[in-house]
Amino acid sequence: MFVTTYIFLDHFPDSIPECSYLNAQNESLKQKTCLVVHVLNAKGIRDTRWASWCRKINSDMMRAVSPTLNCPILHLLQKCKTFNTLKQVHAQMITTGLILHTYPISRILLISSSLSPLPYTLAIFSRAPNPSIFLYNTLISRLTVNNQVKLALSLYDQMLADPNLRPNNYTYPSLFKAFAAQQWFKHGQALHVHILKFIYPLRDNFVQASLLNFYSRCGRVDIARYFFDQIMEPDLATWNSILSAYARNSSVSLSGDPRLLDENTSSSLEVLNLFGHMQKSGAEPSEVTLVAIITACAELGALGQGIWAHVYIIKNALSLNHYIGTALITLYTNCGRLGFASQLFYQLPHTDIFCFNAMIRGLAIHGRGCEALDLFETMKHKGLTPDNVTMLAVMCACSHVGLVDEGRRYFELMTSIYGLKPKIEHYCCLVDLLGRAGLVKEAEERILTIPMKPNAVLWRCLLGAARVHGDLETGEVALKKLVELEPETSGNYVLLSNMYSCKKKWDDAKRVRQLMKERGVEKMPGSSLVEVDGSMHEFLAGDKSHPRAREVYLKLEDMNAKLQEHGHRARTREVLFDIEEEEKEEALSYHSERLAIAFALIATDSCTPVRIIKNLRVCVDCHSSTKLLSRIYGREIIVRDRTRFHHFNNGSCSCLDYW
DNA sequence: CTAGGGTTAG
The missing domain is CATH 1.25.40.10 (Tetratricopeptide repeat domain)
Structure with a gap:
């Protein structure tokens, strides 16, 4: 028999009230019951700071009262590595009668679900006398992990049919996780109704986070945000859920519809904004948090913030795992620091397909097509099988350097060798x-x-x-x-x-x-961002709002004069309207990137490369004049446009005029 | 008490 005791911490926020625990313990030993202790905060919610203390107390008590927990057969069960050994232990559990008890059944279900054929695990469950909600939850969760979502659902249905059982907080998170993975929006909404029916008021972080995450994975960040705002005290995983939701949403349309660009940017900014709130709330960021931050920075081109995140990882001894590694590679390649990216890539202790894909794409968008293809070979050599994304990056590499035949060949290889079905991308x-x-x-x-x-x-x-x-x-x-x-x-x-x-x-x-x-x-409107001394300056075409606009326009005159001296003829064919040639030339020379370059030339050191981020593609005139400017001023100019990078150096561009 | 949520490439 269990006696559950709740200890409120409202008057003793920083120390466990030993006496109330000890009194309860004496009482329960007299009655030969097992004391279960929870520590609650002032709001009546479990205080996680004392979770490990409670676990220890509770398991000590458990051992004193319930001998099945220390049973040698269960120890053997934990050590099972194959189906055969599991069957032997299972047999012993049957002969000793252990298999009639909920806790041992739950243990064997956990082990069996990863070692046995599915029917075997289901048979164990079906022989359990009066399976409790706990056993249902255990099996439902294992089934979702093993991608048996439909079976999990039918088990859920079976449980609902039992009038003695009602789903609880533990029932839903695994189901919603599985629905999210399958993008079953409608089914998820239907199940959401069950939560409203069975779990009220909804105050459990796990259930709320799983709902939040389900909606965000189905592309409904707005609903996800609604649930986040309902959560009183978000914990680390909840913060990570909402940050990842916005981070994921920020790169849905790479090289796609330019209308989504603003949406992407504001999603990324919201990641950084929410992160500020998270820090104020006192939650400690984890690797997952930083992946979201870095992803957002990569989308924004916010190198400074991204480097801050990288330093944070090192300072706080967080692990540089392949999730973080991939995110950082994307950050550095998106910010034009190809060198940082490849350095990091080769330092990663473990590189998976994601890291390779990010690096191959990085090389591709910087016009290093041949190196991208070399890395592709290395990847295959390591025994990694290319997937859809790899092939996209490889073809992109071919496209950016004009390797037409190779690109065509890789496209054919996709189906013939790698068995991949080409997607619309x-x-x-x-x-x-x-x-x-x-x-x-x-x-x-x-x-x-x-x-x-x-x-x-x-x-x-x-x-x-x-x-x-x-x-x-x-x-x-x-x-x-x-x-x-x-x-x-x-x-x-x-x-x-x-x-x-x-x-x-x-x-x-x-x-x-x-x-x-x-x-x-x-x-x-075309806009260009330029980073000077860690802060971003935005210029629109013909923009005069910048505090140093006067100087910028003076520099622009100087630039235009020098361009003419060097024989630059404005490529007016890209100008939209039916206006006089001269006016067209003027419209061109006020293009946002020209202003950004002018500003960078006066505001930065002569040996610093100029780094521009554009929201649209580079136009023909800007491309040819930037090439010339890189030679005239002896500056490296790196422009990130909507789809790729242009490294302008000494009169030529890394894209070899293909873009 | 045992069961549950968060991460990467396009």
């Missing part, structure tokens, strides 16, 4: 690869024969290719599809309008612009 990459190399017609044919419905990203790839190679006909086809799929996205109209302008079809350009106006589509 792979087709995008292939179209990109072909398009950039000038094989616009082949790219278009590919799109028409793919086994799924082409999405906007795919058409945008084709449109980009058509634009670079001036293929108006294909561009029009692509744009028609794009406007159907995304009538709100300004970039689509801008691209087509630019194409018409370039062919001097001013009327058509005007028509597109008019269409955009009629539909009320706002043009997305």
